[in-house]
Amino acid sequence: MAIQTNLTDKTAIITGGSRGIGWETAKEMIKENMNVVLISRNKKILQSRIDELDQYKKQVRIFPCDLTNPTSALEISKYCISEYNKIDVLVNSAGAAKGGIFSEIPDKDWEDSFNLKFFGTIRVIRTVIPYMKEQKDGRIVNVIGDTGKKPNKLMLPGSSVNAALLSLTKGLADELGQYGIRINAVSPGPTRTERILDMFKSLAKSTNKSIQEIEEEFLNENIIKKLADPKDIANLIIYLSSDISKNITGTTVTSDGGRSKFI
Ligand SMILES: NC(=O)c1ccc[n+]([C@@H]2O[C@H](COP(=O)([O-])OP(=O)(O)OC[C@H]3O[C@@H](n4cnc5c(N)ncnc54)[C@H](OP(=O)(O)O)[C@@H]3O)[C@@H](O)[C@H]2O)c1
Known part of the structure; x- marks a missing residue:
C-alpha cells in the first residue's frame, strides 16, 4: 500500500515560497492536493509562479510582503484565512544571511540576518498558533541549515540565527504539543x-x-x-508536514550529504 500522507485539502503558508527550497516545497504540496500561500517580496516572481501553476490555480495564492516588516506576519495569516479558511501547515523557508570575516561584519548585517530569518520566523509562528489551536492540529516546519550545529567562520550571522532557531524549534515543541501542534525543522547542507x-x-x-x-x-x-537538490529538502518537509510523522515533534532532520560528522 502507498504511504498515506493525508495532506489532501490541507493549507500551507510557505515563506520564501517563490524560489529555491520554498518553491520546490510548494510544487510538491500541490501534487499532494494541498493549497499553498506563497510569501516573498518580489511580486513579479510570485506572479510568474502562479502562471506556471495555471492548471492548479485554485490551490495557489501569493502574498507579496517583506518579512522584516513586523506587521507582515499578521497580514499573512489573515490573508490565508480569508482565502482558505484555515492554516494547517507553516513552512518557514525565507532567509538571506550575510557573511564575511567577523571583524568586518557591521551591526547592520547582524541585525538584517536576525530580523529576517529569526524574527520573521517567530512572528509568523505567533500569528498561526491561534488558528492551529482552534483546529487542535497544526504542523510547523522551519528550514534551518547545517551551520546551526556546525558554525562556519565566514557565515557567522547565518550560523548564529540557525543555532537560535534549533533551540526555538526544540523548546516550542514542548509548549505547542498540548494543542496538537507539532513543530520540527529540516537542516539542509549545501543545496x-x-x-x-x-x-x-x-x-x-x-x-x-x-x-x-x-x-x-x-x-x-x-x-x-x-x-542536494531542493526537492530532496522539499520531500523532507512534506514528510514532517504529514501524518507519516505524527509521532515526531521538536526534531531536526538533517539532509547534508553526510557533511556533519558528529552524532
Ligand atoms: N541553499 C542552501 O544551500 C541552504 C543550506 C542550508 C540552509 N538553507 C536555508 O534554507 C532557506 C531557503 O534557502 P534557499 O536556498 O531556498 O534560498 P533562496 O533560493 O535564496 O530563496 C529565498 C526565499 O526567501 C525570500 N525572501 C528573502 N528575503 C525575504 C524577505 N525580507 N521577506 C520575504 N521573503 C524573503 C526570497 O524571495 P524574495 O527575494 O523575492 O523576497 C525567496 O523566495 C534559507 O533560510 C536558507 O538559510 C539553504
Whole structure:
C-alpha cells in the first residue's frame, strides 16, 4: 500500500515560497492536493509562479510582503484565512544571511540576518498558533541549515540565527504539543538553489578560481559529493508536514550529504 500522507485539502503558508527550497516545497504540496500561500517580496516572481501553476490555480495564492516588516506576519495569516479558511501547515523557508570575516561584519548585517530569518520566523509562528489551536492540529516546519550545529567562520550571522532557531524549534515543541501542534525543522547542507550558486560565483571571482573548483572545494567535507537538490529538502518537509510523522515533534532532520560528522 502507498504511504498515506493525508495532506489532501490541507493549507500551507510557505515563506520564501517563490524560489529555491520554498518553491520546490510548494510544487510538491500541490501534487499532494494541498493549497499553498506563497510569501516573498518580489511580486513579479510570485506572479510568474502562479502562471506556471495555471492548471492548479485554485490551490495557489501569493502574498507579496517583506518579512522584516513586523506587521507582515499578521497580514499573512489573515490573508490565508480569508482565502482558505484555515492554516494547517507553516513552512518557514525565507532567509538571506550575510557573511564575511567577523571583524568586518557591521551591526547592520547582524541585525538584517536576525530580523529576517529569526524574527520573521517567530512572528509568523505567533500569528498561526491561534488558528492551529482552534483546529487542535497544526504542523510547523522551519528550514534551518547545517551551520546551526556546525558554525562556519565566514557565515557567522547565518550560523548564529540557525543555532537560535534549533533551540526555538526544540523548546516550542514542548509548549505547542498540548494543542496538537507539532513543530520540527529540516537542516539542509549545501543545496542547489540560486543563493548557493550566487555565492559560488562571487567566491570564484574573488579567488580567481572556476565555479566548478569552488563547488568541489565546498563539497570536500561531504560524504556524498553532490549538492542536494531542493526537492530532496522539499520531500523532507512534506514528510514532517504529514501524518507519516505524527509521532515526531521538536526534531531536526538533517539532509547534508553526510557533511556533519558528529552524532
Ligand atoms: N541553499 C542552501 O544551500 C541552504 C543550506 C542550508 C540552509 N538553507 C536555508 O534554507 C532557506 C531557503 O534557502 P534557499 O536556498 O531556498 O534560498 P533562496 O533560493 O535564496 O530563496 C529565498 C526565499 O526567501 C525570500 N525572501 C528573502 N528575503 C525575504 C524577505 N525580507 N521577506 C520575504 N521573503 C524573503 C526570497 O524571495 P524574495 O527575494 O523575492 O523576497 C525567496 O523566495 C534559507 O533560510 C536558507 O538559510 C539553504
